[in-house]
Amino acid sequence: MRSVSSIADAVADAATTFSGQFLEPTDAGYEEARRVHNGLVDKRPALIARCCGVADVVDAVNLTRKLGLEVAVRGGGHNVAGRATVDGGLVIDLTLMKGIHVDPKNRTVRAQGGVTWAELNRETQLHGLAVTGGVVSSTGIAGLTLGGGVGWLVVRPPVLAFATGHGRLAAMAVVGAAGVGILCLYLVVFAMSPIE
Numbered sequence: 001m002r003s004v005s006s007i008a009d010a011v012a013d014a015a016t017t018f019s020g021q022f023l024e025p026t027d028a029g030y031e032e033a034r035r036v037h038n039g040l041v042d043k044r045p046a047l048i049a050r051c052c053g054v055a056d057v058v059d060a061v062n063l064t065r066k067l068g069l070e071v072a073v074r075g076g077g078h079n080v081a082g083r084a085t086v087d088g089g090l091v092i093d094l095t096l097m098k099g100i101h102v103d104p105k106n107r108t109v110r111a112q113g114g115v116t117w118a119e120l121n122r123e124t125q126l127h128g129l130a131v132t133g134g135v136v137s138s139t140g141i142a143g144l145t146l147g148g149g150v151g152w153l154v155v156r157p158p159v160l161a162f163a164t165g166h167g168r169l170a171a172m173a174v175v176g177a178a179g180v181g182i183l184c185l186y187l188v189v190f191a192m193s194p195i196e
């Protein structure tokens, strides 16, 4: 395990460009930020990197490389096994990344990895559009898109341009970190159908 001082030094270094927030165990907000949906999960990361944008995600990925820490990526934090967090490692926390852009003409929506289904649905409903998503609205769009699949519109025929097997994900952009073996999705493009 890395010493506290090496983490503190690396964080101080990264903080010169990082626009989000780094949380170490002694920081205010750490206890709340380390919690995930399943209250039985009680992991204590060495560092939580609360990213505000893609450049922050890149910084966080570089930090895990530099420190040699295990990494977890957090979307909505709903994974029952607590895969969004890691004991003694670095959590790349996307919950502050709430960008949503609806393109009603092309019936697509782009969203960042911290968005929940409630937040996505709110924006698409303004245009009378909907995408198949989760049943529980506090679930993250990222984890569900990567591994879930059951939503309110699941009985409807898929309307997507790209066959993905999920019938909703049209494209995704990734920030890769081969050295530490993670892929970090930061942008999802969904195709939508009209709400009838």
Ligand SMILES: Cc1cc2nc3c(=O)[nH]c(=O)nc-3n(C[C@H](O)[C@H](O)[C@H](O)COP(=O)(O)OP(=O)(O)OC[C@H]3O[C@@H](n4cnc5c(N)ncnc54)[C@H](O)[C@@H]3O)c2cc1C
Residues within 6 Å of the ligand: 037, 072, 073, 074, 075, 076, 077, 078, 079, 080, 082, 083, 084, 094, 113, 133, 134, 135, 136, 138, 139, 140, 141, 142, 143, 144, 145, 146, 147, 148, 149, 150, 151, 183, 184, 185, 186
């Ligand atoms: C109360 C509840 C309701 C649910 N309802 C539904 C439902 O209606 N339909 C359904 O299909 N499933 C449902 N699920 C299951 C849910 O889809 C999965 O648990 C899903 O993984 C949660 O996504 P998240 O982003 O909230 O979770 P997280 O715990 O944040 O992420 C889940 C996994 O994906 C990884 N991950 C998250 N974001 C990224 C990213 N940007 N890049 C790379 N990896 C990432 C995490 O590291 C983790 O391994 C539900 C789960 C719960 C607890």
